[in-house]
Amino acid sequence: xxxxxxxxxxxxxxxxxxxxxxxxxxxxxxxxxxxxxxxxxxxxxxxxxxxxxxxxxxxxxxxxxxxxxxxxxxxxxxxxxxxxxxxxxxxxxxxxxxxxxxxxxxxxxxxxxxxxxxxxxxxxxxxxxxxxxxxxxxxxxxxxxxxxxxxxxxxxxxxxxxxxxxxxxxxxxxxxxxxxxxxxxxxxxxxxxxxxxxxxxxxxxxxxxxxxxxxxxxxxxxxxxxxxxxxxxxxxxxxxxxxxxxxxxxxxxxxxxxxxxxxxxxxxxxxxxxxxxxxxxxxxxxxxxxxxxxxxxxxxxxxxxxxxxxxxxxxxxxxxxxxxxxxxxxxxxxxxxxxxxxxxxxxxxxxxx
Numbered sequence: 001x002x003x004x005x006x007x008x009x010x011x012x013x014x015x016x017x018x019x020x021x022x023x024x025x026x027x028x029x030x031x032x033x034x035x036x037x038x039x040x041x042x043x044x045x046x047x048x049x050x051x052x053x054x055x056x057x058x059x060x061x062x063x064x065x066x067x068x069x070x071x072x073x074x075x076x077x078x079x080x081x082x083x084x085x086x087x088x089x090x091x092x093x094x095x096x097x098x099x100x101x102x103x104x105x106x107x108x109x110x111x112x113x114x115x116x117x118x119x120x121x122x123x124x125x126x127x128x129x130x131x132x133x134x135x136x137x138x139x140x141x142x143x144x145x146x147x148x149x150x151x152x153x154x155x156x157x158x159x160x161x162x163x164x165x166x167x168x169x170x171x172x173x174x175x176x177x178x179x180x181x182x183x184x185x186x187x188x189x190x191x192x193x194x195x196x197x198x199x200x201x202x203x204x205x206x207x208x209x210x211x212x213x214x215x216x217x218x219x220x221x222x223x224x225x226x227x228x229x230x231x232x233x234x235x236x237x238x239x240x241x242x243x244x245x246x247x248x249x250x251x252x253x254x255x256x257x258x259x260x261x262x263x264x265x266x267x268x269x270x271x272x273x274x275x276x277x278x279x280x281x282x283x284x285x286x287x288x289x290x291x292x293x294x295x296x297x298x299x300x301x302x303x304x305x306x307x308x309x310x311x312x313x314x315x316x317x318x319x320x321x322x323x324x325x326x327x328x329x330x331x332x333x334x335x336x337x338x339x340x341x342x343x344x345x346x347x348x349x350x351x352x353x
């Protein structure tokens with residue numbers, strides 16, 4: 001592996017990669033060479049936010065029940081604790097997997113409206129526009145007189161393609177880049193996007209097939225505020241958030257069932273402790289009755305809780321039996337084929353078989 005990494009680092013362009021994930025097989029190359037400062041920042045922010053949510057969930061895990069209640073009804077206490085933990089875990093997952101609401105998070109967007117015939121070419125070069133905007137933001141922050149040198153602009157490309165309904169732009173679609181501008185201080189210049197856009201347009205016009213389709217390819221780059229977004233783009237953004245939320249809820253369908261089970265177990269746990277205390281104060285008969293009650297409740301809980309586990313074990317056993325039967329059938333068919341070939345072969349061929 002060291003030789004592979006050393007071989008990759010010999011290329012000058014590879015030394016500028018921000019996120020290096022090397023393919024484990026030949027040819028060794030960086031599978032994330034297109035990651036820019038902006039996309040790396042997005043990845044880092046999302047991972048840090050998820051780590052904070054999971055850390056808060058771990059810190060706020062439900063405490064163990066009281067010793068008396070746990071001694072009186074251990075099965076009920078375990079049954080009450082497990083659904084609560086599962087419900088909290090599902091809520092954390094729903095929170096982590098919630099998509100970004102771009103309409104409420106960002107106020108400025110850069111729209112790239114392009115006709116379909118060269119959308120693939122333009123889409124493949126958007127990363128160059130992002131890097132030009134990053135250089136522009138860094139140059140603006142470096143020329144600032146403030147000591148902190150806060151970035152004047154943050155960039156977040158949207159992973160969506162928006163169909164266009166503009167009659168003047170038939171067979172076209174749009175791509176968006178969300179922008180966030182820092183509040184300019186006294187004496188600071190406003191961030192000018194025109195140099196980065198001009199550089200991007202010059203790069204796009206270098207398409208080798210452009211001369212053949214000169215009259216049927218167009219590109220329009222414009223800055224839009226949130227209130228200026230076309231209605232079809234707003235509809236697609238809203239639909240993407242709702243559909244993603246519905247998909248996440250479908251992947252985690254047992255939240256309500258876990259909550260109901262937790263409530264039922266929590267309601268049953270307090271009643272078990274007084275019953276055990278009363279039975280313990282009634283002498284040997286009471287102790288025997290309490291023991292029988294505990295055994296009965298444990299048996300009932302054991303019959304109710306591991307039902308899904310028993311079903312999974314039965315399904316696993318059935319799958320193993322089916323796989324074994326398939327292997328036996330395959331061996332039987334192979335033996336039958338060999339027997340048929342031997343029966344139809346000549347004596348010399350039989351010796352070879």
